[in-house]
């Protein structure tokens with residue numbers, strides 16, 4: 001018997017580990033561990049936690065629909081694993097690899113717990129489209145790429161030559177073990193807060209209203225991908241795929257997404273976005289200081305003075321306040337506005353990016369540690385391949401260019417809807433900063449911090 005632990009792979013098809021498990025032909029105990037260090041009480045109430053729980057509830061339903069059993073438990077992964085190894089004749093533990101600092105620590109603890117009982121553990125690579133070791137060998141480099149464009153060129157030729165396709169086994173090809181040891185089921189039972197997400201998904205499912213990853217992908221490919229290039233920044237409309245929350249929880253694999261679009265001539269720019277995802281996962285796995293690179297800078301010139309106004313959407317700059325209102329209410333924010341709000345916080349308001357990064361962590365429904373870090377490093381000019389410190393997006397001109405009629409602002413800030421198309425983008429009389437003066441100040445401060 002083996003133990004399979006789900007993490008950011010909340011689906012029942014196209015999982016690399018399932019192919020390997022099918023070949024072994026043993027029965028398996030399949031568990032999803034909700035980790036209290038990641039799913040804190042606060043996080044469970046926030047969009048990012050709710051979203052994860054909803055995907056977890058869908059996963060359980062997919063197992064049920066296939067006549068298989070998933071055990072969902074709440075507790076520290078290494079403790080649960082140790083207890084399961086005591087209670088069952090488990091010969092091996094299998095999970096997919098993850099690259100964040102916490103994931104690495106967690107998996108080291110898991111490996112230590114299994115080693116104590118002489119049970120092997122394997123972490124199978126599943127997240128990126130281009131497997132890291134193979135890609136590094138293909139690129140002939142000893143050091144990881146730090147800049148996106150050359151990475152993208154190499155990634156493209158790698159994908160043309162070595163991409164091996166989606167995994168073929170599904171949960172129906174595996175035998176799962178049921179019931180669960182009662183002591184373990186009670187010791188690690190789910191906290192009450194998770195119940196809301198479970199019943200929401202059950203209700204949607206029963207009413208036929210739940211949108212699964214495949215449906216969202218299909219609709220994007222059939223209806224919107226052809227116009228992605230023209231519409232992706234028209235953020236008042238639904239021009240992008242909306243797939244990030246499925247990709248980050250693993251409800252959809254990047255391979256399934258890639259294959260749905262790979263042969264479409266109009267898809268090049270969208271596939272390039274999937275490459276950005278691979279780039280940040282690659283940085284997270286291979287660059288030693290991706291998660292800590294800001295520590296080399298002296299940042300005492302930055303402070304949290306205006307942070308609360310930014311977070312609450314009370315800056316008096318309409319597009320910033322509209323974007324933060326959408327985030328706070330729904331957990332969503334279009335990519336361009338993530339860049340605009342991030343630059344505004346870090347440059348015009350001179351706040352450390354780590355505050356914004358932490359805020360997005362809690363509030364984004366599609367939160368992912370590596371992608372969020374990458375986005376914040378880029379916007380605040382700290383990453384290897386970041387926006388130059390003097391190129392600061394002006395929120396008013398961004399708003400005028402990408403949404404001339406102010407439809408997005410009108411939707412999220414209805415109190416401004418009476419303003420004309422020209423007025424609606426302009427700073428309000430109570431705006432907390434002057435855009436021109438704060439931009440000039442930011443250029444000086446960042447020039448100093450970055451040592452230019």
Ligand SMILES: Cc1cc2nc3c(=O)[nH]c(=O)nc-3n(C[C@H](O)[C@H](O)[C@H](O)COP(=O)(O)OP(=O)(O)OC[C@H]3O[C@@H](n4cnc5c(N)ncnc54)[C@H](O)[C@@H]3O)c2cc1C
Pocket residue numbers: 232240241242243244245247248270273274275276277280333334335336338339342360364366367368369371372373374375376379
């Ligand atoms: C400050 C900041 C923070 C961000 N935080 C996150 C985050 O926590 N989680 C997250 O998934 N994305 C994050 N992004 C990237 C991007 O904004 C989202 O991936 C995108 O808005 C998701 O919408 P979509 O699925 O409709 O994307 P589409 O435009 O349809 O793109 C398809 C997929 O490509 C990937 N992708 C697209 N843009 C990027 C990008 N700039 N960087 C990396 N991958 C990309 C995503 O997986 C996305 O789902 C952040 C960007 C910034 C500037």
